[in-house]
Amino acid sequence: KVLIAEDDKIFQKRLKKVFEKYEDKIEIIQVYDGQEAIDYIMKNPISLLVTDIQMPSANGLVVISYMNEYHPYVPCFVMTSYGTSRLKEKLSEDVISFYQKPFDPDEFADSVMEVLDRLKENKQTKSIPVIGFLEMIEMEKASCVFEIRLPGKPPGEMYFEKGELYDAVCGSLKGEEAALEL
Numbered sequence: 300k301v302l303i304a305e306d307d308k309i310f311q312k313r314l315k316k317v318f319e320k321y322e323d324k325i326e327i328i329q330v331y332d333g334q335e336a337i338d339y340i341m342k343n344p345i346s347l348l349v350t351d352i353q354m355p356s357a358n359g360l361v362v363i364s365y366m367n368e369y370h371p372y373v374p375c376f377v378m379t380s381y382g383t384s385r386l387k388e389k390l391s392e393d394v395i396s397f398y399q400k401p402f403d404p405d406e407f408a409d410s411v412m413e414v415l416d417r418l419k420e421n422k423q424t425k426s427i428p429v430i431g432f433l434e435m436i437e438m439e440k441a442s443c444v445f446e447i448r449l450p451g452k453p454p455g456e457m458y459f460e461k462g463e464l465y466d467a468v469c470g471s472l473k474g475e476e477a478a479l480e481l
């Protein structure tokens with residue numbers, strides 16, 4: 300099962316069409332916002348997630364954060380209208396794949412199928428590194444609270460407004476000290 304979260308219904312139809320040639324191998328599930336994606340994933344296992352970043356209700360960063368927390372070995376493909384070269388450098392292709400819109404749908408479908416084939420061979424993927432997720436927050440100018448739990452460290456939170464870090468808490472540390480610790 301491949302879940303595609305994309306709010307543009309025309310683009311969704313285009314993606315569905317390109318995957319028709321693989322309909323004997325995969326099932327495409329389409330949702331139109333991030334919350335729908337999370338609701339679906341909570342009730343149904345998926346093999347791969349494809350998500351846009353800018354969506355109503357819950358954006359793609361929220362969906363990726365959910366996946367990283369609860370399903371870290373499910374590969375994620377991100378579609379965005381924003382540049383991704385810095386993120387591509389930071390993250391392994393096994394963790395997450397980025398596609399800047401517009402892109403060739405046939406090449407995209409081939410990439411999805413390659414990842415699914417690797418999964419069949421039991422080559423597991425890993426969760427997204429914290430630094431990569433922080434860069435996504437900055438690039439997408441997201442406003443959010445980012446909770447971080449790392450082994451051997453107290454849990455902490457970083458607070459972002461339009462992609463800018465404005466506060467952090469980690470154990471008894473606050474502000475810049477906490478951000479640096481996290």
